[in-house]
Amino acid sequence: MTDTTQVRFDQLNLLAPVLQAINEMGYITPTPIQSQAIPSLLAGKDVLGEAQTGTGKTAAFGLPLLSRLDADLKQPQMLVVCPTRELAIQVAEALTDFAKHIRGLFVATVYGGQSYTPQLRDLARGPQIVVGTPGRMMDHIKKGRLKLDNLKACVLDEADEMLNMGFLEDIEWILNQIPDQTQMAFFSATMPAPIKKITNQFLTDPIHVKIAVQKSDKPKITQKSWTVGRIGKTVGLERIAEVVDYDAMIVFVRTRNDTLVLAEHLVSKGFKASALNGDMQQQDRERIVEQLKNGRINILIATDVVARGLDVPRITHVINYDLPHDSESYVHRIGRTGRAGREGEAILFASHREVRSLSRLERITEGKIEVFDMPTAEQLGQARIERTQAALVKAMEVNDLANFQAIVSQMAEQSNTTPLELAAALLFDRQIALPFHPKADPVEREFAARSDRGGRDRNDRFDRNDRSERAPRERSERPRRDNGEFDTYRFNVGRTHGVRPGDIVGAVANEIKIDSNDIGQIRLFDGFTHVDLPKNMPKPAFEKLQQVLIRKHKISPSLVTAEQAAAADSQREERAPRSDRNDRAPREFQPRRRNERNNDRGDKKPVRSFKASGEGRSRPSFEG
Template sequence: MSDTTIDFAGLNLPAPLLAAVTDLGFTAPTPIQVQSIPHMLEGHDILGEAQTGTGKTAAFGLPALARLDPSKRHVQMLVLAPTRELAIQVSKSLEEFAVNLKGLRITTLYGGQPYGPQLRDLERGCQVVVATPGRLMDHIRRGSLQLDAVSCCVLDEADEMLNMGFLEDIEWILEHLSEEAQMALFSATMPQQIRRIANRFLKDPKHVKIAADQNAKANITQKAWKVTGVSKQTALERLAETLPYDAMIVFVRTRGDTVDLAAQLNGLGFKAAALNGDMSQQQREHTVAQLHKGRISILIATDVVARGLDVPRITHVVNYDLPMDSESYVHRIGRTGRAGREGEAILFARPREMRLLRNYERQTKGTIIPMDLPTAEELGRHRVGRLQEELVKCVEERNLDELKSMLTDMAEKTEQDILSLAAALLFERQRKKPLKPKPDPEPRFDRRDRGDRPERGERRERGPRRENINFDTYRLAVGKEHGAQVKDIVGALANELQMESRLIGQIRLFGEHTLVQLPQDLPPYAQNDLKTIRIRNRQIDGQQTDEVIPPRPERDGDRRPRRDGEFRGRRDGGGYRGNREGGRDGGGYRGNREGGRDGGGYRGNRDGNREGGYRGNRDGNREGGYRGRRDNNGGSFRDGNRFEGRGERREGGYRGNRNDRD
């Protein structure tokens, strides 16, 4: 019988399980279920290769439950999951499948929960245990759980357990099982370490592999917005206001970002909450429950805590920060479009990240469609339309006679016409969300082509600019004591705000802070970005200040002797060479050397690690901008402070910092 015609009744499931599946609304089994259930019912070991969202829980849960004996109170089935969230989700699904199996009990064991309730559940007796590796090992060592009578063991998302460092723990646990126990291992990918476990612990397994185009990703529309014009935060706010979503999960890179972004959205009237590893298990469970009940519509989460999250309401996934790898991308977007439902996945990609989209398309065997963000004008029309609908609905459903009388009375007393009073009400109503938002800013600061822009080397604190630019002063929460240098400030601001360095005025570093001059017409998105940029692993929290940058002290005495870096004359365009004692440690402005380095500029330090300087254009051979240090072969600065590559060309960018991640 083909996969396209078979139904659950044709899988030889016992009547109680078949009835439960029917009550849950499942109509046709997924490919992984069609291929796995018959083999497991026959007692075969299974090696399953399938992405998340393909129905794996039913694929192993239904046949394993069918082979249990509810009359026996010892543990017969063990499921290992990498995270607490996935363990809870698997337990919930198994309970739904087993609703008609009288006497069957399921216990969930995971860290972050008191031992007392878990010990009581184990003492009362249960046939099924779903656990995370760490807590399961604790119970085995305590003697509160024995695995010698387990007849079926399932490893769910084995590759994720490998990524989280559970490989040795898994082997230790499996060594406590009897050799006769049936084994099922499911993984999205099959790295060598997973195959080694399969070869050691599985007996002649049936290999089930589901191609990406057969899984639930076919139900997900993938879109990408290229980050231009406005900040990612503004983009998310616009999508949250205009998309027809039921619930949305937004993925960010760090725990702190989940809290900050959720707070910002709540301040604008959205129902948002954070979900991260710093929260207690009770808090995380409460947050997910709120999402299920509809009390939360937007969840801001990190990768690890969202593993296994299955909330039918989630219609949209937003990749606010791009994931580290393609597998994580697949797991993320798998939070929507589950069990045959439609879903939409949107990612925010900075220009330098656009190349990653091809990797995601290859992994999902899908197409990522470019999308435009709603403009300020379109947002305004949307707000007016929604307000109009609300007002019409209110007129049709409410008795407004008393309020009309009040309005008429106000008009008489104030000698204002009713239309003006109504307009005043609209004005007050739209203070937080203007019906006519400010126009979108022009494209970010004009930038020369990176190839025409020379490198920057070690710089002294910058003095006043000669150009006619009006500046404001900003205070940055990073300084000399944190290891910050002027080149770090220039590199971060130029790269993250996408502005030319000539638009950066004076910079003065102090112990724990820095003062920097930036243009007075700095657009709102740039002011927002200033608060989140990180330099030397610190969020700079840039704020406008009235502080005045003090002038640099004048030098005392005469200039230094010629040998410490004199003006050498033209030398066919050559200029200030700097200090040459002991080599080229004090290399300075090289100028133009005909026939060789025609565009050579400020070279900076060349001592050992060759910290990049202001190189200029060398006949097109080494064009580039801010190079930073060259002892790691370059690599460009990715949003979120990760390197995009370390190729041999050494065309580096601002290296930034690597934030701690969940």
């Protein structure tokens, strides 16, 4: 074996177009897992790779296996099975980047939670590589849409994660469908007994590549988490940016569109922020990274893929605005700080449902995730006062203020006030946009209001075991939420089209990327439906909504006024009853909790909120 500290990619006999692609990406020296796995995979041997996340496993199997595919054969030749759809998407994007100079090579991605239509279209194109999650991959194989007759290689990525998620039976079923002569590669951070079992069953004389973790190589990163409360993610991010002492920070979100929305919002608030995503030209990406390095911007909003390998020593903080659903992405993210011997801090925003994932991340990183105390409204105001004071002191130090002192004296005399009163008025005017005494947080106000009367915290309503004295309420009695929070849209589908509220929730949440809990009332009529969605929907989201089909019918969304919505409700109530529906009101729908929905063998990720204004339940919105 070549010395792993000296070997370069151009010494590994990779296919020329693959080598060209990674050279353009700036990769010269492989990681240990890559330098050890690539030669064995190129030689056609089965490989068992045991390495921690963040060690470069995707390139370790992707580069050599790409070099063995026939781009002229429009049949699946390589299968990559991943535990989550996020990882599947990232692996597919990475393989596409590695193969960008291989003419005619196409990568398809299949996973639960997405419509079958684009997946069927991609499979019909004849992809040489198919990346996906176990449940959806099984479904396509069973129905004959994913054929394995010409398969040359099969990869299990993060095998232990799939085991932890309950995919063992699915994995075994898929592997049993693989042709006997197919090359196998399993990659796992740990090697529990079930993984050893399927290794012995399905791998033939595998080369075991094990990469030990060097404790001394670990960066000094303090990990913290904040459970998202009523102030919401975006307000929380603003507070961190205003109060926390940082040099530069990178904020990770899940989608390219989210980078633009959040960056635009922060810029509107006066922060030096910019987006970085895969839709940007390479020269624009390089320009933005250079601006981050030289201090022209201090906050970078990015997606996982484009930020991989980003090395900017002045990044002191990483904010996981959206929780990654695979541990490798988390390791990559927090690794953007604590570089060049500096200390770094990684802060994770987690919903109450996502808090359970923290123990897994602690296990993977072998580090404690502490609780992050979000700055309070009072601390925010104090930080603004101190920042204003520092700016005034600096102005006095570097400027001759004699002329301005004369103006102050003149203004005081003409207005019959004192210089102190004038200074106070100027400060008041200056702080209107960023108040020195911001309103107390919703939770703080609530506790203050209830402390004198012994009322219980509103969050107690989520205790499902504390309902003994609560009278049941009919669905028709559920009050409409504050109309100021929502815009009402008319969808041109209704009962006569066989549409159910769940169809609408699933389609809207998946397509425009909002939390299903932030969808307001759904009122079904015979030929159309009124749906309350958070106000100020961005144009890209509305354009996506216009393409949505429900029950094979285009929904053709359009805004309706409050008067039009009320009139439709009134007319529906005044209609003559049909058969046994004597008292039927416009149908209203309260989205179910996610754990009440039918599952898809774990392939579905939690639907995330699109909005940039935070995800507190008090004010769902698309606004920045």
